[in-house]
Amino acid sequence: MQEEESRATSYTTLALGPEFRHELEIKRSRFITVLCRADSEDAARNLVAGLRREFHDARHHCSAFVLGPDRDIQRSNDDGEPSGTAGIPMLEAIIKRETAPGVTDLSDVSAIVVRYFGGILLGAGGLVRAYSESVSAALERAPLVRxxxxxxxxxxxxxxxxxxxxxxxxxxxxxxxxxxxxxxxxxxxxxxxxxxxxxxxxxxxxxxxxxxxxxxxxxxxxxxxxxxx
CATH class of the missing domain: 3.30.70.240 (Alpha-Beta Plaits)
Structure with missing residues (x-):
């Protein structure tokens, strides 16, 4: 995909290496965020498939990814959570992440949040905050490169x-x-x-x-x- 001509001449992405993981617990629910560099939709979807196998007993495997130097491919999936409460907040956390003051150029990033339900309902607003915070917290700690x-x-x-x-x-x-x-x-x-x-x-x-x-x-x-x- 990056061999094609693009308007952008640079952007920020995850450093090459093993996938990055970060976990939050919110009202007894576990939110395990997995970040991985991906330069194609197939690579992003393969990551989701692999995590479904690894965390086969989890209730949800929500995902979002942004691809390409121009960030022209953007996808998200709620995976059973109420519509708009998981995938879109995750996607916005990637899109709006500042890599420098006033700069939002993060791309080739796939994010999956595996949720283990803890028995306490969070409500729509709580879910939006939880999924957004999970991805944002992971991105704060993940290694990035130009x-x-x-x-x-x-x-x-x-x-x-x-x-x-x-x-x-x-x-x-x-x-x-x-x-x-x-x-x-x-x-x-x-x-x-x-x-x-x-x-x-x-x-x-x-x-x-x-x-x-x-x-x-x-x-x-x-x-x-x-x-x-």
């Missing part, structure tokens, strides 16, 4: 020199994409903002570190995870 569409520039260097050059480039603040290895050379891939001045600065840096022996070659754009600062 995902940006960056220009990939490649530099082919001898294997013996690759490690040191990569370390020097990282120390200079450049973002590295996946390195590839050939029979004779190691190809370092730098991810830089897609602007002539940024590319020129990266090229000058590589030339300086390699005594003018290595130049950068442009190789399209990719979505790259960048740690939040």
């Amino acid at each position: 995902r940006s569409r960056l220009r990939i520039c490649m530099a082919a260097v001898p294997h013996a020199a690759a490690g040191r050059l990569e370390n020097d480039l990282r120390a200079a603040g450049l973002v590295m994409a996946k390195t590839t290895y050939g029979a004779r050379d190691t190809t370092l891939r730098l991810a830089v903002p897609d602007a002539p001045a940024e590319i020129a600065a990266a090229t000058e840096r590589v030339l300086s570190l390699t005594a003018g022996k290595t130049e950068l070659a442009a190789a399209g754009t990719e979505w790259i995870d960048v740690p939040l600062t």
